[in-house]
Amino acid sequence: MKAVVVGAGIAGLVTARQLGLAGWEVAVLEKSDAPRADGYMMDFFGPGVEASEKIGLYPRLAQVAYRIEAAQYVDVAGRPTASLDYQRFSRLAGGKVLSLLRPDMERAALAALNDVPDGRAGIRYSAPVSRVSNDGDGVRVHIGGAGDERGHGSLCADVLIGADGIHSAVRAAVFGPEDRYLRPLGMRAAAFIVTEPNLNARFRDRFTLTDSIDRTAGFYGLRSDEVAAFMVYRDVQGFPGSGDTRERLRREFAGLGGAVDRLLELCPEHPYDDVVAQVVMPGWHHGRTVLVGDACGAVSLLAGQGGSLAIAGAAMLGDVLGPVDSAAGIGPALAEFERRWKPFVDVAQASGRRAASSFVPASRTGRLLRRWIIRATHLPGVDRLVARMIVGRIAR
Ligand SMILES: Cc1cc2nc3c(=O)[nH]c(=O)nc-3n(C[C@H](O)[C@H](O)[C@H](O)COP(=O)(O)OP(=O)(O)OC[C@H]3O[C@@H](n4cnc5c(N)ncnc54)[C@H](O)[C@@H]3O)c2cc1C
Numbered sequence: 155m156k157a158v159v160v161g162a163g164i165a166g167l168v169t170a171r172q173l174g175l176a177g178w179e180v181a182v183l184e185k186s187d188a189p190r191a192d193g194y195m196m197d198f199f200g201p202g203v204e205a206s207e208k209i210g211l212y213p214r215l216a217q218v219a220y221r222i223e224a225a226q227y228v229d230v231a232g233r234p235t236a237s238l239d240y241q242r243f244s245r246l247a248g249g250k251v252l253s254l255l256r257p258d259m260e261r262a263a264l265a266a267l268n269d270v271p272d273g274r275a276g277i278r279y280s281a282p283v284s285r286v287s288n289d290g291d292g293v294r295v296h297i298g299g300a301g302d303e304r305g306h307g308s309l310c311a312d313v314l315i316g317a318d319g320i321h322s323a324v325r326a327a328v329f330g331p332e333d334r335y336l337r338p339l340g341m342r343a344a345a346f347i348v349t350e351p352n353l354n355a356r357f358r359d360r361f362t363l364t365d366s367i368d369r370t371a372g373f374y375g376l377r378s379d380e381v382a383a384f385m386v387y388r389d390v391q392g393f394p395g396s397g398d399t400r401e402r403l404r405r406e407f408a409g410l411g412g413a414v415d416r417l418l419e420l421c422p423e424h425p426y427d428d429v430v431a432q433v434v435m436p437g438w439h440h441g442r443t444v445l446v447g448d449a450c451g452a453v454s455l456l457a458g459q460g461g462s463l464a465i466a467g468a469a470m471l472g473d474v475l476g477p478v479d480s481a482a483g484i485g486p487a488l489a490e491f492e493r494r495w496k497p498f499v500d501v502a503q504a505s506g507r508r509a510a511s512s513f514v515p516a517s518r519t520g521r522l523l524r525r526w527i528i529r530a531t532h533l534p535g536v537d538r539l540v541a542r543m544i545v546g547r548i549a550r
Pocket residue numbers: 160161162163164165166183184185186190194195196197198256281282283284317318319320321322323324343344345384446447448449452453454455458459460461462463464
């Protein structure tokens with residue numbers, strides 16, 4: 155059986171590996187010209203932990219994880235206002251919370267693709283997909299950007315897996331235009347990595363976040379002299395982002411203190427910058443095409459579980475589709491994947507929507523409330539409750 159996976163993010167790579175190990179021939183098509191180096195620090199907990207342990211990916215992830223002591227909110231002078239003890243949170247979550255840089259997570263999944271024997275799973279970079287057509291019994295995927303009439307060849311497969319993220323081209327080609335499924339949450343997020351030894355030393359071992367209203371900037375010092383920064387701000391206009399991103403960030407994040415100013419001085423010309431949104435769909439499969447990861451069920455960074463859900467969803471798709479050995483088995487397997495996995499994603503999305511207001515408070519009262527909640531996590535009992543709220547409900 156043959157599959158084409160569009161997108162070499164975490165969902166695409168894990169799906170490709172699991173299908174390859176089950177005996178499928180898999181081609182991954184990725185629009186970037188190499189593994190993407192840009193990224194941000196991610197919390198990894200919940201269903202992806204169990205799934206990655208089951209498929210043998212967890213040790214590779216643990217190897218590249220960072221140890222974060224605390225998440226600390228600071229005022230404009232850099233003074234702490236509230237702090238969340240990560241190690242304590244991790245212990246309450248069964249010791250299974252990893253802090254991973256997105257590109258490290260993807261590199262670990264990429265290395266794991268080598269577990270598939272006989273080169274049965276391969277990746278082609280610089281291979282954007284924008285068109286899909288039926289091909290007799292199978293599905294044909296055309297390589298080439300939108301408006302690229304000449305195209306760069308095509309591939310035919312028994313199944314097409316769209317793992318191409320929040321702005322999925324496979325979803326647009328098979329299920330309809332983006333605005334039908336993308337639900338902006340009224341914010342934008344930017345992320346970038348800069349080299350700054352002084353700030354690196356200052357932000358090591360802890361997540362530092364600005365205790366600000368309508369915008370939040372967060373930093374973490376990496377193993378090298380680098381600092382990973384992310385910035386989330388309210389944006390009622392939604393998408394697309396217009397103008398010079400770096401200028402917009404400098405405007406939006408002015409007055410938050412010297413560290414933020416310095417990071418924005420060093421901010422690259424084209425940092426990651428996108429709408430904070432969920433993808434909500436009534437169904438994830440159509441004919442021989444299925445979506446996985448952010449493409450069909452993005453929860454947004456506010457849920458802090460997108461990577462975890464991407465791995466767990468991909469592992470489940472591999473479990474359900476892997477054993478299929480005839481065309482007749484494909485439809486039922488894709489329906490079964492959706493039946494088993496979609497309810498978990500629905501719950502995570504609801505929790506992501508609830509988290510939006512506390513992540514970026516809109517008023518002084520909202521900010522005060524967040525401080526109280528964080529301080530309360532130091533009380534015995536409340537800490538357990540919060541950990542269970544964040545991890546437990548989804549993990550079950
Ligand atoms: C700032 C920020 C912070 C976050 N923090 C966390 C966190 O703490 N914890 C957490 O679990 N999650 C977090 N997330 C979410 C997480 O990053 C995503 O949910 C996860 O990466 C989704 O993986 P994916 O493989 O589905 O999609 P993606 O990572 O988006 O990968 C999609 C891939 O498809 C490729 N592609 C796109 N279009 C095409 C095309 N037409 N043809 C070919 N290839 C294409 C892309 O280049 C990319 O490689 C965060 C997200 C952001 C933005």
